[in-house]
Each structure stands twice: as C-alpha cells, then as structure tokens.
Amino acid sequence: MDRPLTGDMRPDGRPLSIEEYEEKGGYQAARKALRGMAPKEVQDLVKNANLRGRGGAGFNTGQKWSFVPLGDEAPRPKYLIANADEMEPGTFKDRMLMEGNPHQLIEGMIISAYAIQADISYIFLRWAYKVAASRLEEALAEAYSSHYLGENIFGSGYSLEMHLHTSAGRYICGEETALLNALEGKRATPRAKPPFPQVSGLWGKPTVVNNPETLCNIPHIINNGAEWYKGLGRSQEGGTKIYGVSGRVKYPGLWELPIGTTMREIIEEHAGGMKEGYRFRSVIPGGASTEFLTEEHLDVKMDFDSVQKAGSRLGTGTMIVIDDRTCPVGAVHNIEQFFAQESCGWCTPCREGLPWVAKTLHAIENGQGEPGDLEILQQHTDLLWLNKTFCALAPGAMEPLKSALKIFRDDFVRHIVEKRCPWK
Amino acid sequence: MLTEKERDEIGRELANYGEGGRKRAACVEALKIVQRYRGWISDESLRDIAGVLKMTPEELDGVATFYNLIFRRQVGRHVILICTTISCWVMGYEEILNHLQERLGIQLGETTVDGRFTLLPVPCLGACDGAPAIMIDDTLYTDVSQAMIDNVLSNYSEGQR
Numbered sequence: 001m002d003r004p005l006t007g008d009m010r011p012d013g014r015p016l017s018i019e020e021y022e023e024k025g026g027y028q029a030a031r032k033a034l035r036g037m038a039p040k041e042v043q044d045l046v047k048n049a050n051l052r053g054r055g056g057a058g059f060n061t062g063q064k065w066s067f068v069p070l071g072d073e074a075p076r077p078k079y080l081i082a083n084a085d086e087m088e089p090g091t092f093k094d095r096m097l098m099e100g101n102p103h104q105l106i107e108g109m110i111i112s113a114y115a116i117q118a119d120i121s122y123i124f125l126r127w128a129y130k131v132a133a134s135r136l137e138e139a140l141a142e143a144y145s146s147h148y149l150g151e152n153i154f155g156s157g158y159s160l161e162m163h164l165h166t167s168a169g170r171y172i173c174g175e176e177t178a179l180l181n182a183l184e185g186k187r188a189t190p191r192a193k194p195p196f197p198q199v200s201g202l203w204g205k206p207t208v209v210n211n212p213e214t215l216c217n218i219p220h221i222i223n224n225g226a227e228w229y230k231g232l233g234r235s236q237e238g239g240t241k242i243y244g245v246s247g248r249v250k251y252p253g254l255w256e257l258p259i260g261t262t263m264r265e266i267i268e269e270h271a272g273g274m275k276e277g278y279r280f281r282s283v284i285p286g287g288a289s290t291e292f293l294t295e296e297h298l299d300v301k302m303d304f305d306s307v308q309k310a311g312s313r314l315g316t317g318t319m320i321v322i323d324d325r326t327c328p329v330g331a332v333h334n335i336e337q338f339f340a341q342e343s344c345g346w347c348t349p350c351r352e353g354l355p356w357v358a359k360t361l362h363a364i365e366n367g368q369g370e371p372g373d374l375e376i377l378q379q380h381t382d383l384l385w386l387n388k389t390f391c392a393l394a395p396g397a398m399e400p401l402k403s404a405l406k407i408f409r410d411d412f413v414r415h416i417v418e419k420r421c422p423w424k
Numbered sequence: 425m426l427t428e429k430e431r432d433e434i435g436r437e438l439a440n441y442g443e444g445g446r447k448r449a450a451c452v453e454a455l456k457i458v459q460r461y462r463g464w465i466s467d468e469s470l471r472d473i474a475g476v477l478k479m480t481p482e483e484l485d486g487v488a489t490f491y492n493l494i495f496r497r498q499v500g501r502h503v504i505l506i507c508t509t510i511s512c513w514v515m516g517y518e519e520i521l522n523h524l525q526e527r528l529g530i531q532l533g534e535t536t537v538d539g540r541f542t543l544l545p546v547p548c549l550g551a552c553d554g555a556p557a558i559m560i561d562d563t564l565y566t567d568v569s570q571a572m573i574d575n576v577l578s579n580y581s582e583g584q585r
Contacts, residue, residue: 077442089509089548120442127493128549130562163440168452168491171547185448185477187490203446246511246552253553288510318552326514334513338547344490 002232004220005213005240006256009100015135018142021103027148029219030110034156037222039070042115046218049226050238055083055174055211056286056315058304067198068116068206077119079207080112081183082215084125084132085167085174088287089338090320093242094212096254098125098132101216102139106162108215110148111222113160116208121162123212124179127169136164171342175391176209178344189346190391213242235260237303245271247321248278254318260306264298267321278323282407286315288335289396291403292322311403327423328408329415332401333361339397347390353380354397369416378405426458426472433457434476447477451487455494464495492546500535500542502580505559508545511552520556523570527577540580 008016008024021027033042047062068078082105086094098105105123113121125133140162143149151159170188172178177191180202201207217239221229230238241259243266246252250272257266263283267273274280282292285302291312293300300310307314322331340354357380363369381402384394405412414422426434434454441449454473459465465473465488467481474484488494495503506512506521521532524543528536535542551557554566558573565576 086550087548090511090552092550092552095550126550128546128551128559128564130564165440165453166456168456169493169546170491182452183449184446185451185487187487244553246555247514252555284510320511320514320552322514331510331514334508334510338509342547 001258003240003256004224004232005097005104005216005242006100013096013100015099015139016101016103018103018139018146021101025223026103026219027107029222030107030114030148031154033111033222034114034154034158039115039117042111042222045226046115046221049221049229051214051217051221051229052237052304053211054213054217054241054316056088056289056313058314061210061214064198064210065112065116065208067196068208069199070117074117075205078116078205079202080109080116080118080121081179081202081207081209082109082121082123082212083174083176083179083209084123084129084212085179086126086129086212086316087171087174088289088316088318089335090246090284091244091287091316091318092246093244093254093316093318095126095129095132097212097216097242098129099135102132102136103143104216104219105136105212106139106143106149108218109162110153110160111218112208112210112215114158116206117158118160118208121160122183123162123164124173124183125164125166127167129166133164133166140164170344171338172344172391172393175393178391179209180207187344189344192390233259233303235301235303235306237305241302241317243270243302244316244318245321246318248275248323248326249273249321250275260301260303262299262301263293263319266302267298267319271321274321274323278325280321281324281326282322282328284320284322284400285312286317286319288320288338289313289399290315291399292328292407293403294407313399325423327365327421328404328411329361329365330421330423332404332408333358333365335400336361336397339393343393349384350389350391350394353384354394356380357384357397357401364412364415365421367415367418367420369412369419371416373416374405374409374412377401381405426469426476427461430458430461431476434473448479448483451477451479451484452491452494455484455488455491459495463501464498466498470496498535500539502540502561503542503544505544505546505549506532507547507549507551507555507557509548512548512555512557515555517556520558520568520570520573523573524558527573541577 051061052058173182173188178188182188197207244254255270282294304314336358340358343350345351381398386395437450437453471481474481549557
C-alpha cells in the first residue's frame with residue numbers, strides 16, 4: 001500500500017534532515033516543476049488529480065489556486081500561506097507531518113507558491129507545536145543554505161521567501177481570513193468574503209491559504225502524476241488521507257490510509273477497537289465541528305462525499321470516539337463551551353448565542369434543565385446556522401449540537417426529567 | 425525599558441514582514457519575545473513595545489488581550505496549561521485537574537503563594553492521541569496520570585529550574 005506522505009518517515013518520529021530527504025527523492029519534484037513546467041501546468045495537474053483541501057472544506061486545490069491573477073499585470077507581492085494552526089479539537093495530524101518530515105511541507109510550499117507565482121510564503125503555526133516549530137526553523141535554514149529558498153531557485157529565475165510565524169492562541173486563527181488579520185498583527189477577526197483571499201488577501205494582495213497535509217501531497221502529485229494519485233484512493237476521491245482516532249480506543253493515533261477507508265476499519269483495525277470495558281456509542285468523524293454519527297454509519301467510507309451523504313462532514317478526518325460510559329450531554333456541553341469561549345466576539349449571534357447554548361447545556365447536565373430547554377437549543381441550531389453569522393465558527397458549533405439533539409434525544413430528556421446526569 | 429537583546433530579537437522579526445507600515449505585523453511575536461524574558465506583559469512593557477512598532481499602546485493592548493497565550497497579568501515562574509477540550513474530557517482531564525488544584529492549593533486562573541506555578545485551562549494542545557495532556561512552560565506531557573503529576577511537579581521544585 002502506498003503511503004506517500006508518511007512512508008519515508010522514521011518510525012521513531014525524528015525528522016529527516018535535508019540530506020536524508022534528498023536521498024529519498026526529496027526536492028526532485030520542485031526541480032521538475034520550477035525548471036520544466038509552466039505555473040498553469042502545475043495548477044492543471046493538481047486540479048486533475050482532484051486533491052481536495054485537507055483542512056476540512058474539501059475544495060479542489062488546483063481550482064482554488066486558479067483564482068489568483070497570473071501574469072505581469074498581477075498585483076505584487078503575492079503570498080502563499082500554510083495554515084498550520086490546527087486548532088480543531090480532536091485534530092493532531094499536521095503536527096505529525098511537520099515534526100516527522102518538515103522538508104516535505106517546505107517542498108510542497110515551494111511548488112504551490114510557484115504555481116500561483118507567489119513571492120513570499122508564511123507557515124502560520126499553532127503556538128502549542130513547540131517541537132514542530134524548532135524542526136521547521138531548522139529545515140528552513142537548511143533549505144535556504146541549499147538555495148532551495150531565496151533568489152533564483154534551481155536556476156529557474158523564480159524566487160521565494162519563506163518564514164515561520166508562530167501564533168499566540170485562539171481557534172478563530174484557523175479561519176483563513178482571520179488568519180490573515182492575525183498575520184498582519186491584528187485581532188484575529190474574520191473578514192467579509194468576497195473579496196476572496198486569492199484576489200485580496202494578506203495586505204490586500206492575492207493570497208492562497210492551504211492546509212499542510214494538502215501541501216505535503218503536492219510533490220508526490222508532481223512526481224507521479226494525476227492518474228497515479230487518483231488510483232491511491234478507495235473511492236472516487238484521490239489520494240491518501242491521514243486519519244486519526246482519539247477517545248477510549250485501544251491505540252489512539254494516526255494512520256495514512258487510502259481515502260475512502262471505512263470508519264469501521266480505522267476504528268476497529270487500526271485503533272484496535274474499544275478499550276476493555278467500554279462500548280462504542282458514537283463518533284465525531286472530523287473534529288469538534290462535525291455531526292455525531294453512530295454504529296449504523298460505521299461502514300461509511302471516510303471521504304468528503306460519503307461522510308456528507310451520511311449526514312456529517314469528513315472535516316479533518318480525525319475522529320473522536322464517544323463510549324457508552326461517557327455522557328453524551330456532557331460531551332456536547334464540553335464542545336459548545338469550547339466554541340462559546342473561542343468566538344472572536346465580532347458578530348452578535350455568535351458572541352451571544354453560543355454562551356447561551358453552553359449555559360443551557362450546563363444546566364441540563366447538572367440537573368437544572370427545564371422543559372422547553374431542548375426547544376431553545378433546537379432554535380439556536382437554526383439561528384446560528386450558515387449565512388446568519390459572519391463566519392463558519394457558529395454554524396460549525398451547531399453541527400454536533402444539531403445531530404446530538406436527534407441521536408441522544410432520550411438522554412437529554414432523561415437529564416431533564418430525572419434532574420440529574422445518569423452517568424454521574 | 426526593553427533590553428538590547430529584546431530589541432534585537434524584535435528587530436529580526438520585523439525583517440520577516442517587509443517595509444513601511446507593516447511593523448505592527450511583528451507585534452504578536454514582539455509580545456512573545458518580551459514575555460519569554462519577563463513571564464508576562466506589564467503596562468510598561470506594553471508601552472515600550474508599542475513605541476518600537478509605532479503603534480499606540482491601546483492598539484497593541486487590543487491585540488495583546490485577544491490572544492490567550494499573551495499574559496497581561498503576572499504569572500508564576502512556571503505556567504501549567506491543562507487541556508479541557510473534548511478528547512481530554514472523554515479521557516478524564518477533570519480528575520487530573522482536581523489533583524493539580526489540590527496539590528497546588530489553587531484554582532484555575534490562580535498562582536501559588538510562592539509564585540512558582542500558575543494554573544490555566546487551554547483549549548486543546550493538539551495531542552489528542554495522548555489525552556489527557558498538559559503543558560508546563562514549553563514541555564508537553566501526554567497520557568497524564570495523578571502519579572505522573574506528582575513526579576513531574578517535583579522536577580520544577582525550587583532550585584532545580
């Protein structure tokens with residue numbers, strides 16, 4: 001089985017140096033693209049490979065790039081940003097990619113920046129990733145001293161600067177326009193779209209923001225072609241996916257598998273199934289902002305379209321398993337508390353609505369729920385839905401709530417009627 | 425007054441963001457640099473950094489108070505961050521928190537009387553496969569148990585760090 005993203009990594013997780021990376025074929029794709037391919041050709045190849053954004057939105061990467069103005073008339077400088085903020089609760093996949101093989105990300109960024117003819121690139125890194133930060137710093141220095149970054153890379157005439165920016169917290173920084181404000185040294189509130197960042201992004205210039213896992217795929221697509229990439233998947237969608245599982249399973253962790261691997265295989269085979277004494281109750285498939293799924297969905301393929309058909313989202317592909325000894329109302333309360341706290345406060349529905357949701361859930365969980373509370377919660381799933389708030393944070397927060405009110409209805413009612421949490 | 429070292433480091437950061445009115449882009453990094461040396465950002469530090477970056481102190485404070493890892497109040501010599509988010513909740517962070525609070529004699533958001541530890545909640549550390557997780561200063565601890573806490577805390581006892 002092909003594991004292009006992780007196959008070359010060391011089992012102990014120590015990073016590959018630039019020499020080791022090159023011995024395994026590293027930087028050949030960048031050489032090939034910069035010397036022998038036109039930017040548009042790179043875009044088309046990636047588009048045809050059907051690489052869909054691994055940050056969770058699943059947009060076709062090549063298509064995303066195609067909105068950036070090219071040619072002499074295009075505004076300069078242009079920017080490429082790796083969104084390595086990875087603050088979706090339950091998500092820890094990009095950390096492994098950056099810690100284990102930082103040069104793979106850098107090479108992916110060089111090629112992607114070339115495809116949109118960017119002049120400057122930033123890695124926007126989550127504050128907590130101290131190990132990744134020092135490994136990326138070291139790798140950037142190596143890449144600069146090998147002249148893979150800087151002026152006239154590979155003698156192609158193309159030049160690119162790359163810098164590491166480590167953040168200072170807040171979930172909202174992962175929203176791509178909030179990230180731009182954060183990078184400009186402002187409060188990380190989202191911006192209105194349109195204009196989209198590809199046209200007016202960082203300091204008003206054309207900017208592409210991509211997820212690290214997405215970017216790490218690029219060198220392999222350049223080396224092996226679109227057909228090879230599409231052939232890696234187990235469904236219509238191309239490539240592999242880094243899947244993760246946390247919760248009370250035997251072996252929580254991360255695995256690179258063909259996209260479209262079923263949830264059952266990931267949880268039962270790779271994560272080893274549930275720990276002794278615990279039974280599977282439900283799963284949040286792709287980070288805290290996705291809908292709960294249950295046992296009946298275990299054979300769903302973990303790709304963007306299949307999970308959506310099942311009523312949730314692939315999101316980041318890192319699952320949080322909820323067991324039978326964990327109170328589902330408590331789980332939803334914890335999730336909503338997170339979103340309430342992480343609202344940036346810019347728009348009223350999100351700033352006021354999420355704390356109300358969290359307080360209502362807190363009351364129910366602590367035996368102070370009242371008849372009518374479930375209707376209030378239900379209303380919020382509509383009032384905070386898409387297009388009613390400034391960005392996707394609150395709608396994302398409503399996804400787990402909406403599904404929980406359906407799936408765990410009886411549990412909610414029991415809390416209210418018995419005036420206590422049956423799990424405590 | 426900022427030290428020469430702090431000024432130099434801020435200067436190097438400025439180079440990452442280009443010319444002109446972009447100095448403020450380095451402000452989060454500048455706050456982090458000063459915080460690394462002093463533990464937190466006092467009003468005086470805030471004014472000094474704002475001066476270097478040609479921002480008003482109010483503008484900079486607006487940024488500083490937005491980010492939860494910039495401390496505008498004095499913290500202890502070591503900051504303990506405990507993840508309170510979903511995977512760590514499922515894996516029982518509450519027991520770890522209770523144990524920490526008992527051992528240190530403080531609640532979340534407080535500092536021990538001897539000024540050694542500050543205990544803060546944090547939304548996810550990106551270590552969900554090793555839940556429950558905590559971070560002390562720059563060091564991540566995963567699969568944390570009560571026994572491990574006792575062990576780890578003694579490493580941070582007086583005189584050693």
